[in-house]
Amino acid sequence: xNITEREFTQLVHEQKSTIYTVCYMFARDKDEAADLFQDVxxxxxxxxxxxxxxxEISTWVYRVSLNxxxxxxxxxxxxxxxxxxxxIDLFDDDDTDSRQIQVLRQRIQRLQPLDRAIVLLWLESxxxxxxxxxxxxxxxxxxxxxxxxxxQLKQMKD
Amino acid sequence: MTNExxxxxxxMQQQFQLLREKLDQQEIVSDKLVSEIVRQKISSxxxxxxxxxxxxxxxxxxxxxxxxxxxxxxxxxIFTTFFLIIACVYNYLAHRKLSxxxxxxxxxxxxAKETMRVRRLSRRWFRIGIPLLLVWIPWFVWEICTxxxxxxxxxxxxxxxxxVGCVIGGVLGYLQYRKSIRLMDEIISHTDE
Numbered sequence: 595x596n597i598t599e600r601e602f603t604q605l606v607h608e609q610k611s612t613i614y615t616v617c618y619m620f621a622r623d624k625d626e627a628a629d630l631f632q633d634v635x636x637x638x639x640x641x642x643x644x645x646x647x648x649x650e651i652s653t654w655v656y657r658v659s660l661n662x663x664x665x666x667x668x669x670x671x672x673x674x675x676x677x678x679x680x681x682i683d684l685f686d687d688d689d690t691d692s693r694q695i696q697v698l699r700q701r702i703q704r705l706q707p708l709d710r711a712i713v714l715l716w717l718e719s720x721x722x723x724x725x726x727x728x729x730x731x732x733x734x735x736x737x738x739x740x741x742x743x744x745x746q747l748k749q750m751k752d
Numbered sequence: 753m754t755n756e757x758x759x760x761x762x763x764m765q766q767q768f769q770l771l772r773e774k775l776d777q778q779e780i781v782s783d784k785l786v787s788e789i790v791r792q793k794i795s796s797x798x799x800x801x802x803x804x805x806x807x808x809x810x811x812x813x814x815x816x817x818x819x820x821x822x823x824x825x826x827x828x829x830i831f832t833t834f835f836l837i838i839a840c841v842y843n844y845l846a847h848r849k850l851s852x853x854x855x856x857x858x859x860x861x862x863x864a865k866e867t868m869r870v871r872r873l874s875r876r877w878f879r880i881g882i883p884l885l886l887v888w889i890p891w892f893v894w895e896i897c898t899x900x901x902x903x904x905x906x907x908x909x910x911x912x913x914x915x916v917g918c919v920i921g922g923v924l925g926y927l928q929y930r931k932s933i934r935l936m937d938e939i940i941s942h943t944d945e
Contacts, residue, residue, distance in 0.1 A: 611775035615775065
């Protein structure tokens with residue numbers, strides 16, 4: 595898929611919530627979320643030329659976002675070369691909605707990365723087959739894991 | 753599934769919905785910022801990769817030049833050159849498969865496994881590199897100590913400077929290596945199930 599910078603910017607705006615959701619759930623703080631967001635954008639730009647429309651664009655964006663977060667080089671977090679000023683701060687906001695969101699994040703962050711990815715995709719209302727395609731397991735594995743994750747979340751003390 | 757589980761799942765769904773609504777209302781990043789990332793950052797990454805490659809290529813003849821100036825033996829020069837080339841090639845091969853292409857086309861598990869492979873190879877290099885260094889350092893010291901025509905002050909200065917550099921470099925390198933391995937092992941250990 596050939597894409598212009600304007601089209602890519604449009605894509606980012608349409609998928610910004612998806613991208614930031616993943617980064618937010620994998621990051622330890624605001625700065626790390628911003629760094630991950632930047633890395634995801636870079637990987638999206640690098641990979642958009644090879645996207646063959648064999649899945650929904652949002653599914654592909656989820657795939658790249660999750661993979662970027664799992665393979666992020668955390669050494670770089672100590673010495674960022676470009677500070678990304680983002681117009682969002684879910685980590686420090688103190689309104690009722692933000693506190694609810696932080697409770698969700700705290701619970702999801704206690705899960706291992708693979709389970710975290712599965713839960714996020716499940717919360718996004720993706721089917722077991724779609725989740726399996728992104729994660730690389732079978733739908734049956736996804737079902738079994740989700741049952742275990744639900745029990746694990748239930749036992750977590752907030 | 754009990755009613756309690758349903759309530760908790762519903763709660764999570766509601767919280768997730770709040771998150772998405774909040775994000776949809778925010779700009780998060782401006783057009784200008786996206787352009788800046790795409791143009792500057794990508795160019796910067798490519799430029800950095802070229803510079804690193806060039807430095808690695810120039811580093812070998814530079815090292816040989818310095819050794820030649822110090823009248824270091826040919827065997828030692830060949831050994832050092834071989835060591836540096838092996839290090840560069842190994843590093844390139846270890847990281848080659850973890851590319852942006854892989855990130856955009858592979859599943860989450862595939863990327864996690866590839867990341868684990870890179871980490872395993874990094875550990876393996878540590879087990880290869882340390883013994884090689886333990887050979888290289890005493891050999892270097894011996895080469896300097898057996899040089900004729902060098903004043904004792906110069907020799908001592910050279911050895912002291914080399915020792916300080918080795919210690920600092922070794923400690924920092926080891927600490928960075930340990931941190932990197934530990935962080936990635938934490939992230940991907942359960943993905944390998």
